[in-house]
Amino acid sequence: MSLAKLEQLTVRFGDREVLSRLDLEIQPGAQVGLVGESGSGKSLTALTLMNLLPERAEVSGEIGFSFDQRTKIDAAQLGEDLNFPYRGAQIGMVFQEPMTALNPLMRTGDQIGEVLALHRPENNTKAHIEALLAEVDLPAHMRTRYPHELSGGQRQRVGLAMALAGEPALLIADEPTSALDMITQRGVIDLIKRIARERKMALLFISHDLGAVAALCDQIYVLEKGKLVEHGPSQAILQSPQQAYTKRLVAAAKPTPRPAFTRTKSATPLLQVNGLTRQFRQRRWLWQRPSPVTAVDAATFELHAGETLGLVGPSGCGKTSLSRMIAGLDPAQAGEVHFDGHRFGHKQGSMPRAARREISMVFQDPFGSFDPRMRMRDALFEPLHLMPELSAEQRQERVTEAIERVGLSTDMLGRYPHAFSGGQRQRLAIARAMVLKPKLMILDEPVSALDVSIRGDVLALLHDLQEKFGMAYLFISHDLDVVRTVTDRVMVMNHGQIVERGKVDDVFDRPQAEITKKLLDARLTILG
Amino acid sequence: MSTRLLKAFSSNFAHPSFAIGFCVSLILVAFALLSLVWTPHATDIVNVANRFAAPSGNHWFGTDFFGRDILSMLMAGALTSLRVAVLAVAIGMVIGVPLGLLAAGHGGWLERLILRFNDFVFAFPAIITAIIITTLFGPSAINAMIAIGIFNIPVFARVARGGALSIWTLDYVDAARLSGLRVWQISVRHVLPNILSLLIVQATIQLSLGILAEAGLSYIGLGTQPPETSLGLMLKEAQSFFLAYPMQAIWPGVTIIAFVMGLNLMGDGLRDQMDPKLSKAGGMNVTG
Numbered sequence: 010m011s012l013a014k015l016e017q018l019t020v021r022f023g024d025r026e027v028l029s030r031l032d033l034e035i036q037p038g039a040q041v042g043l044v045g046e047s048g049s050g051k052s053l054t055a056l057t058l059m060n061l062l063p064e065r066a067e068v069s070g071e072i073g074f075s076f077d078q079r080t081k082i083d084a085a086q087l088g089e090d091l092n093f094p095y096r097g098a099q100i101g102m103v104f105q106e107p108m109t110a111l112n113p114l115m116r117t118g119d120q121i122g123e124v125l126a127l128h129r130p131e132n133n134t135k136a137h138i139e140a141l142l143a144e145v146d147l148p149a150h151m152r153t154r155y156p157h158e159l160s161g162g163q164r165q166r167v168g169l170a171m172a173l174a175g176e177p178a179l180l181i182a183d184e185p186t187s188a189l190d191m192i193t194q195r196g197v198i199d200l201i202k203r204i205a206r207e208r209k210m211a212l213l214f215i216s217h218d219l220g221a222v223a224a225l226c227d228q229i230y231v232l233e234k235g236k237l238v239e240h241g242p243s244q245a246i247l248q249s250p251q252q253a254y255t256k257r258l259v260a261a262a263k264p265t266p267r268p269a270f271t272r273t274k275s276a277t278p279l280l281q282v283n284g285l286t287r288q289f290r291q292r293r294w295l296w297q298r299p300s301p302v303t304a305v306d307a308a309t310f311e312l313h314a315g316e317t318l319g320l321v322g323p324s325g326c327g328k329t330s331l332s333r334m335i336a337g338l339d340p341a342q343a344g345e346v347h348f349d350g351h352r353f354g355h356k357q358g359s360m361p362r363a364a365r366r367e368i369s370m371v372f373q374d375p376f377g378s379f380d381p382r383m384r385m386r387d388a389l390f391e392p393l394h395l396m397p398e399l400s401a402e403q404r405q406e407r408v409t410e411a412i413e414r415v416g417l418s419t420d421m422l423g424r425y426p427h428a429f430s431g432g433q434r435q436r437l438a439i440a441r442a443m444v445l446k447p448k449l450m451i452l453d454e455p456v457s458a459l460d461v462s463i464r465g466d467v468l469a470l471l472h473d474l475q476e477k478f479g480m481a482y483l484f485i486s487h488d489l490d491v492v493r494t495v496t497d498r499v500m501v502m503n504h505g506q507i508v509e510r511g512k513v514d515d516v517f518d519r520p521q522a523e524i525t526k527k528l529l530d531a532r533l534t535i536l537g
Numbered sequence: 538m539s540t541r542l543l544k545a546f547s548s549n550f551a552h553p554s555f556a557i558g559f560c561v562s563l564i565l566v567a568f569a570l571l572s573l574v575w576t577p578h579a580t581d582i583v584n585v586a587n588r589f590a591a592p593s594g595n596h597w598f599g600t601d602f603f604g605r606d607i608l609s610m611l612m613a614g615a616l617t618s619l620r621v622a623v624l625a626v627a628i629g630m631v632i633g634v635p636l637g638l639l640a641a642g643h644g645g646w647l648e649r650l651i652l653r654f655n656d657f658v659f660a661f662p663a664i665i666t667a668i669i670i671t672t673l674f675g676p677s678a679i680n681a682m683i684a685i686g687i688f689n690i691p692v693f694a695r696v697a698r699g700g701a702l703s704i705w706t707l708d709y710v711d712a713a714r715l716s717g718l719r720v721w722q723i724s725v726r727h728v729l730p731n732i733l734s735l736l737i738v739q740a741t742i743q744l745s746l747g748i749l750a751e752a753g754l755s756y757i758g759l760g761t762q763p764p765e766t767s768l769g770l771m772l773k774e775a776q777s778f779f780l781a782y783p784m785q786a787i788w789p790g791v792t793i794i795a796f797v798m799g800l801n802l803m804g805d806g807l808r809d810q811m812d813p814k815l816s817k818a819g820g821m822n823v824t825g
Contacts, residue, residue: 338711365717378708382730388709392716441712 010075012037012211013058013100013179018070018084020053020062020235028053028235030070035179040205040212042226042243044219044258046460047431050235051215055181057084058213059102060093074099076178098128101172103201105184107164111156117167118142118152121174128175141170146200162193166200173204179211186221190324191487195531198224217461219262220533223247231255261461263534278311279448279481280335284344285309285354287330304330306505307344314448317475317482319496319513321489321528327505328485332451335483336370349448366395369442373454375434379426385437386422392444411440414477415470432463436470443474451483456491468495489532493517501525555806561799565792569619572612580605580613581764589782598788601771602778607785610766611792617767618796621682621760622747626740628682629689634736636690637697638728641705642720651698655691663688663750667759678751678767681760685750689743696739700732734807741804745797752793768793 011034020028028050035041045051056062057072070084076099082091104110112120118138125133139149145166156164165185172180182201186194202225205212216222222229223243230240231254239252250256285308288301305327312318320328333339335346337353337360345354351364360368369392372378379388389411393404412419415436426434435455442450452471456464472495475482486492492499492513499516501509501524509522520526578596584604592599598607640651667684674680704710704727713723748768754760755769763770768789775785 333711336715338714362717365715368715370711370715372708372711374708378712380709380713380727380731383727388712391713391718394722395717438712 010037010079011035011073012039012075013213014073015054015057016071016073018054018057018072019068020050020057021067022065026235028057031232031235031237033230033237033240035211035213037178038209038211039228040202040214040226042222042229043213043215043232044217044222044229045232046217046462048234049232051217051232052183054232055102055183055213055215057087058179058181059096059100060087060091061096062087064088097124098175099177100179100181101175101177103165103168103172103180103182103185106188107161107168108156108188110168111164113156116153116155117159120167121152121171124171124174132174141174142167144173144204145170160193161189162196165189165193165197169197169201169204173208177210179213180205181213181215183215184217185214187216187218191489191531192323192527194221195533198533201225218533219247219258219461224533231258257462261465279314279349280312280483281347282308282310282335282344283347283354285331285334285341285346286343287327287334287339288342301342303505305334308502308507309344310500310507310510312449312481312483314481315475315479316498317484317496319492319499320483320485320502321487321492321499322502323524323528324487326502328502329453330505331502332370332453332483332485336368336451337365362395366392366445367448368451369445369447369449370451370453371435371438371442371455374458375431375438376426376458378438379434381426383425384422385424385426385429388426389422389437389441389444392441395445407444407446408440411443412437414443414474415440431459432467435459435467439467439470439474443478446478447480449481449483451485453485454487455484457486457488464491471495487528489517489528490534501528552806552810554802555810558799558802558804558806561795562803565615565796565799566619568612569615572609572616576606576609576612578606578609580609580766589778589785592784599784601785602774607788610771611768611788614766614768614771614789615792615796617678617761617765618748618751618769618793621678621685621751621767622744624682625685625689625747625750626743628686629693629743630736630740633690633693634697634729637694637699638701638724639721640694641698641701642724642728648698651694655694658687659691661688664754664757664759667754671759676759676762678755678761678765681751681754684754684759685747688750689747692743693736693739696735697732700735701728704728704731738804738808741800741807745800745804748793748796748800768796 013035015031015033018028018031018033019026031050031054033041033054043051043054053062057068062068068084068087072082072084074080074082074095076095111117118135121138121141122133125137135152138152142149142151147163147166147170151159151163151167156167159167168185185201186197189197198221201212201214204210212225214222214225227243228240229243229246231238231246231252233254239246239250239255246255247259250259285305286303287305288303290301308331310318320331322328330339334341335348340359341355343355345352345357348364349367351361353360353364379385386408389408390404393399393407399407409419412422417433417436417440421429429437439455455471456467459467468491471482474480482495484492484496496513498511499513500507501516501522503522503524509516509520509525516525517529520529582605584600587600587604588602590596590600590604596606596608598611600606601610636651636655640648663685666687667681670680670684701724710723710727713727718726751760751767752769752772755767756773758773761767761770771789772786775782775789779786
């Protein structure tokens with residue numbers, strides 16, 4: 010007998026059907042994964058089970074629960090008026106965003122206590138709250154902390170403790186680790202796995218990350234655009250996916266062998282970074298001298314023309330700060346950069362204008378990197394400010410070439426950014442970076458914000474462009490599999506320092522630094 | 538562009554306070570502009586024999602102490618008030634917005650300088666500035682306008698700086714910096730279009746404050762001078778006869794209230810529409 014069951018569940022907003030005829034079954038104590046890309050209806054499924062759908066949703070189908078007794082609910086009756094005692098009690102939920110899921114003005118212990126007061130008033134004691142914190146591997150004194158005093162991973166653990174407080178038979182976790190860095194993510198996933206086993210609790214784990222789902226679940230449901238594509242035991246789905254869409258997801262999640270590089274390395278480095286340092290000054294009290302916080306500590310490395318250098322590290326390690334100094338966006342407090350015959354840095358001052366046209370950058374978030382009020386055409390022409398010697402025709406040629414290289418056509422350029430998908434925008438961002446034909450391109454997590462199935466396309470595009478134009482890439486990422494696929498050499502950063510460097514295979518196969526080992530251990534591969 | 542504006546505009550009409558505010562303001566502005574070409578009676582012809590006439594077919598709202606038609610006076614007065622407020626907003630925007638953009642874009646000592654200058658100007662209410670200007674140059678509608686305009690400068694500088702600061706942290710500004718654009722180019726191309734909605738909302742609110750301030754300054758004799766007319770001046774002139782002829786003061790008073798409320802409602806409505814945090818129906822992102 011199943012614990013929770015959705016039958017022919019359909020959800021629509023106006024005439025847009027976002028979930029169609031979904032059947033889903035969760036057995037007591039089973040771990041079920043729900044996989045799909047953004048917009049596939051994963052979260053709506055969770056919200057339906059929690060009776061938290063927005064009011065404008067039109068729902069049909071049937072929901073069945075068998076907690077204490079069997080109940081059947083006509084999905085059309087869902088809403089605030091429905092008597093729905095399960096939320097927070099038999100069904101607990103962990104949300105994606107640990108920043109906003111907690112009340113910033115309440116101590117964590119009080120927030121857990123609130124759930125207890127509502128659902129298990131007999132357990133609302135200090136001892137029980139501390140026991141719940143211990144269960145999620147947090148020390149008892151965390152009880153008196155406010156959310157802003159906790160790290161992302163600790164907040165997510167508090168969220169988990171709150172979900173567990175009602176002693177649920179079913180825990181729904183909606184992308185609980187997507188906002189966390191790799192190492193923390195691994196910790197939270199292992200924790201959820203352990204607790205689900207110990208409590209014999211059923212789990213509905215929602216994620217776009219097949220690796221995370223594979224690590225946790227024995228059954229997988231694959232959703233595409235609101236439709237159930239495939240479901241079955243994890244091993245079967247991962248090893249022999251039947252549907253084209255599932256095959257693509259599985260293929261994208263497996264590390265692909267690195268394409269052979271045909272380039273020859275130049276003798277003199279294109280980029281030489283010597284002791285580059287970035288500090289922020291922070292003052293705790295008005296009368297104190299501001300004490301410097303070092304984001305990047307004397308980074309030194311070389312990059313040759315046509316080479317791809319990977320830069321990895323946990324979040325906050327200084328990867329982005331380092332790249333922004335090289336791009337000339339932020340000033341350095343010490344050290345210097347030699348780039349293509351130009352020198353800039355602490356003593357030499359900001360980047361000379363002549364060097365600007367040789368460095369470009371692709372940002373992580375394809376939605377934030379274009380001005381929403383500017384047509385694509387104008388955005389793509391913008392870098393050509395740096396080449397006043399080009400005629401209008403030559404400019405047009407440059408832009409047309411860049412657009413065609415990234416596989417889009419020029420007739421879309423009259424549109425505003427909102428009319429493009431995430432993948433298209435990232436292609437356009439690459440096109441914008443290409444317009445100048447720079448010698449160095451800094452890629453700051455260029456595929457992390459993209460859905461798994463289009464990541465491969467974008468990486469292949471970057472590879473082709475490098476083959477054709479011989480640009481050097483500084484490739485920043487926290488995703489080690491991607492880094493291994495695309496880079497020649499890799500540097501590992503931690504606390505602002507470059508702690509390890511070398512050929513990518515050497516570093517990943519024989520890691521020396523502690524942080525490299527941790528990063529490698531935290532990887533979630535669907536093979537393991 | 539025009540279709541986009543029209544779309545934004547029509548969606549605003551679903552918002553009741555915007556719709557009411559917009560209609561009231563539009564009627565009053567039309568009424569004021571009409572006085573440029575036509576009023577029922579001339580406003581500068583005195584006919585003492587016909588003073589304090591009761592409302593009639595000829596004089597809908599009656600006549601005042603000098604026998605002038607009150608409806609005509611209201612129309613001309615509303616125009617003066619509107620002219621002063623609009624130009625004061627223009628002064629505030631033309632000087633304040635670039636200051637705010639400069640402060641946000643440049644940072645460092647220049648930003649501190651602009652902020653301290655702002656604080657300095659902000660410390661003087663419009664009325665003090667008006668008194669200073671009047672002492673130096675004598676009272677007139679133009680001087681009232683300059684005084685209110687000076688008062689508007691720090692308001693717009695603050696709004697522009699606040700909005701611009703949040704835009705400057707975004708990736709597309711970094712992309713523009715990588716494209717070699719200078720601070721002022723980025724401010725004009727990227728920052729200004731993205732804070733325009735904030736500025737429009739603030740302009741509507743400053744417009745209503747300007748009308749109120751003009752009325753206040755004229756009432757105490759620092760603004761518009763006879764034989765020109767303004768709503769504040771009409772109130773001042775009606776004050777002496779208020780007990781005998783209360784309608785003399787009520788008409789300009791009601792016009793001021795309608796104007797200020799109309800503009801405020803419109804500004805609030807616009808703000809609600811433009812700030813997604815305040816709009817209740819804001820599309821929930823649940824299709825994950």
